[in-house]
Amino acid sequence: xxxTRLDTDRIRAARRLIDPVFLDTPxxxxxxxxxxxxxxxxxxxxxxxxxxxxxxxxxxxxTSLLPGDGPRAVVCASAGNLGQALAxxxxxxxxxxxxxxxxxxxxAKLERIRALGARLDLVDxxxxxxxxxxxxxxxxxxxxxxxxxLDIETCEGAAxxxxxxxxxxxxxxxxxxxxxxxxxxxxxxxxxxxxxxxxDVVCVQPLGAPAMTLSWRGRRVVTTGPTDTxxxxxxxRCPIPAVLDDLLLVADDAVLVREAxxxxxxxxxxxxxGLVVEPxxxxxxxxxxxxxxxxxxxxxxxxVCGGNVDMDAHxxxxxxxxxxxx
Amino acid sequence: xxxTRLDTDRIRAARRLIDPVFLDTPxxxxxxxxxxxxxxxxxxxxxxxxxxxxxxxxxxxxTSLLPGDGPRAVVCASAGNLGQALAxxxxxxxxxxxxxxxxxxxxAKLERIRALGARLDLVDxxxxxxxxxxxxxxxxxxxxxxxxxLDIETCEGAAxxxxxxxxxxxxxxxxxxxxxxxxxxxxxxxxxxxxxxxxDVVCVQPLGAPAMTLSWRGRRVVTTGPTDTxxxxxxxRCPIPAVLDDLLLVADDAVLVREAxxxxxxxxxxxxxGLVVEPxxxxxxxxxxxxxxxxxxxxxxxxVCGGNVDMDAHxxxxxxxxxxxx
Numbered sequence: 001x002x003x004t005r006l007d008t009d010r011i012r013a014a015r016r017l018i019d020p021v022f023l024d025t026p027x028x029x030x031x032x033x034x035x036x037x038x039x040x041x042x043x044x045x046x047x048x049x050x051x052x053x054x055x056x057x058x059x060x061x062x063t064s065l066l067p068g069d070g071p072r073a074v075v076c077a078s079a080g081n082l083g084q085a086l087a088x089x090x091x092x093x094x095x096x097x098x099x100x101x102x103x104x105x106x107x108a109k110l111e112r113i114r115a116l117g118a119r120l121d122l123v124d125x126x127x128x129x130x131x132x133x134x135x136x137x138x139x140x141x142x143x144x145x146x147x148x149x150l151d152i153e154t155c156e157g158a159a160x161x162x163x164x165x166x167x168x169x170x171x172x173x174x175x176x177x178x179x180x181x182x183x184x185x186x187x188x189x190x191x192x193x194x195x196x197x198x199x200d201v202v203c204v205q206p207l208g209a210p211a212m213t214l215s216w217r218g219r220r221v222v223t224t225g226p227t228d229t230x231x232x233x234x235x236x237r238c239p240i241p242a243v244l245d246d247l248l249l250v251a252d253d254a255v256l257v258r259e260a261x262x263x264x265x266x267x268x269x270x271x272x273x274g275l276v277v278e279p280x281x282x283x284x285x286x287x288x289x290x291x292x293x294x295x296x297x298x299x300x301x302x303x304v305c306g307g308n309v310d311m312d313a314h315x316x317x318x319x320x321x322x323x324x325x326x
Numbered sequence: 327x328x329x330t331r332l333d334t335d336r337i338r339a340a341r342r343l344i345d346p347v348f349l350d351t352p353x354x355x356x357x358x359x360x361x362x363x364x365x366x367x368x369x370x371x372x373x374x375x376x377x378x379x380x381x382x383x384x385x386x387x388x389t390s391l392l393p394g395d396g397p398r399a400v401v402c403a404s405a406g407n408l409g410q411a412l413a414x415x416x417x418x419x420x421x422x423x424x425x426x427x428x429x430x431x432x433x434a435k436l437e438r439i440r441a442l443g444a445r446l447d448l449v450d451x452x453x454x455x456x457x458x459x460x461x462x463x464x465x466x467x468x469x470x471x472x473x474x475x476l477d478i479e480t481c482e483g484a485a486x487x488x489x490x491x492x493x494x495x496x497x498x499x500x501x502x503x504x505x506x507x508x509x510x511x512x513x514x515x516x517x518x519x520x521x522x523x524x525x526d527v528v529c530v531q532p533l534g535a536p537a538m539t540l541s542w543r544g545r546r547v548v549t550t551g552p553t554d555t556x557x558x559x560x561x562x563r564c565p566i567p568a569v570l571d572d573l574l575l576v577a578d579d580a581v582l583v584r585e586a587x588x589x590x591x592x593x594x595x596x597x598x599x600g601l602v603v604e605p606x607x608x609x610x611x612x613x614x615x616x617x618x619x620x621x622x623x624x625x626x627x628x629x630v631c632g633g634n635v636d637m638d639a640h641x642x643x644x645x646x647x648x649x650x651x652x
Binding site: 020021024025026027028029030031032043045047048049050052112115116169270271274275276307308309311315319 | 346347350351352353354355356357358369371373374375376378438441442495596597600601602633634635637641645
């Protein structure tokens with residue numbers, strides 16, 4: 001295939017920079033989900049670690065590679081998971097971390113960022129406003145801007161999930177990956193296309209935040225108006241051209257799902273797999289729910305990428321009051 | 327120390343008999359739990375596998391060692407987790423599995439046992455009645471009776487958790503272990519007393535099912551009347567003498583906790599760690615809640631041993647309606 005920006009040898013090397021607490025995460029069949037989904041389903045679980053998302057893989061690489069002779073400070077924009085992970089990785093290495101987030105970000109995520117000792121800078125507006133502000137802080141203070149999905153460390157950190165999938169004993173047909181900025185999708189996709197090219201790489205995004213999917217379909221950057229989704233972790237409007245180029249090389253498909261399907265996915269994962277997941281982590285299950293025929297008889301792996309969710313909202317979305325689960 | 331029935335070399339060998347999907351489970355700090363618990367808390371998570379409890383470690387050993395020339399059939403009594411794990415391990419090896427359970431066992435567990443293809447034999451009465459019935463079936467049919475905690479494979483399978491704890495990078499002071507029949511406690515306790523004797527091994531049982539704890543305290547088998555606890559996984563009345571002997575050698579303490587503390591523990595694990603656990607798996611957190619002073623400033627590991635729970639009950643126990651979580 002044409003070359004992405006990622007490098008499989010460098011991804012293997014990245015594993016050695018990452019605290020083992022983020023590596024070799026559970027990968028297992030969830031048969032209890034299968035009657036409802038009509039296919040074999042395995043979960044790659046990225047929530048059972050100190051920051052409850054896969055983002056620690058990338059921030060461990062970023063902070064490990066920060067030059068020792070430069071300023072020991074970083075800044076990022078985040079919907080919450082990258083910020084939490086960067087705060088965790090930075091704390092362990094004596095790096096000062098500033099996280100810029102939207103004032104409307106998930107409260108549970110903001111609380112953990114603060115608790116981990118990062119400076120939290122809240123902006124009015126959405127994630128794109130936070131990205132602008134983070135860039136301004138980086139210029140002003142001369143510190144490293146960590147740009148999710150653009151910075152190769154964030155992609156190659158996430159790509160270590162792909163190594164673990166490629167080396168798994170049980171064969172599978174399809175991997176379902178939440179698509180936001182693209183670090184996870186290009187990372188996992190790159191490795192699978194290199195090491196297990198027969199696996200279908202299917203990216204999933206909410207209909208209410210479709211920028212990257214529309215860009216992938218149109219083979220050019222498409223920006224959108226305001227997003228409208230509960231899947232806060234993937235709600236961007238302005239795809240990064242270099243990331244889109246990579247995604248075009250590694251994704252076999254990109255699909256959009258409805259909010260109701262995301263909620264149904266969260267509920268299924270709770271009721272039949274005992275997993276508390278954030279909306280972005282239910283996108284894969286949502287995609288199967290919306291197109292059972294497509295996946296019938298196949299073995300899909302869904303990457304459960306994060307579990308940072310406001311529990312009151314989670315209870316509302318998944319509660320028995322919704323007429324399910326009893 | 328005096329010798330238990332367990333053997334550390336055999337436990338190391340057991341690891342090679344167990345499907346890797348049950349091994350090297352997540353072990354990580356849950357800082358979000360710590361303000362409420364007043365100590366450093368790590369979780370050893372045994373729920374992210376195909377049977378959602380640690381019991382697969384033991385049943386993999388049992389079924390691997392079943393003589394090839396004898397009947398390929400086993401029977402066990404189970405509150406649900408052992409039965410589910412035995413059904414899973416047996417299915418993969420062409421072994422016919424019969425599980426005897428109380429009619430009042432957790433519905434989610436019984437459903438999974440059936441789904442995994444085991445024959446399910448329901449009895450009136452409690453777990454002790456199921457044990458008698460399973461023994462009778464074994465005699466009648468001439469098949470292997472798998473007796474949880476008595477059969478050394480169940481203890482040594484569970485003991486592989488101890489190996490993983492002993493080899494963990496971060497030092498800890500105390501391990502909190504749910505105490506039922508004793509396989510988990512004697513298994514983990516044996517390994518830690520051999521390889522990390524400085525770690526306090528604290529067993530936790532519900533006040534409503536205190537037989538093994540009373541036996542440990544009295545240094546002789548104490549049986550009790552009917553149990554009264556939501557922690558179905560540890561609700562026995564008749565401790566096994568050989569298991570008690572082992573427990574006396576490896577446990578530093580055995581404590582009893584109230585039902586309200588178990589519920590509070592489940593709620594904390596849900597709200598602050600995003601974990602859906604069955605009541606037995608919240609016993610460790612319950613023990614800290616009941617005696618914060620004892621654990622203050624220490625680093626405790628709690629083994630989250632299972633996640634098979636009726637979700638309606640779980641919602642009732644952990645719901646916002648209980649005045650928590652908002």
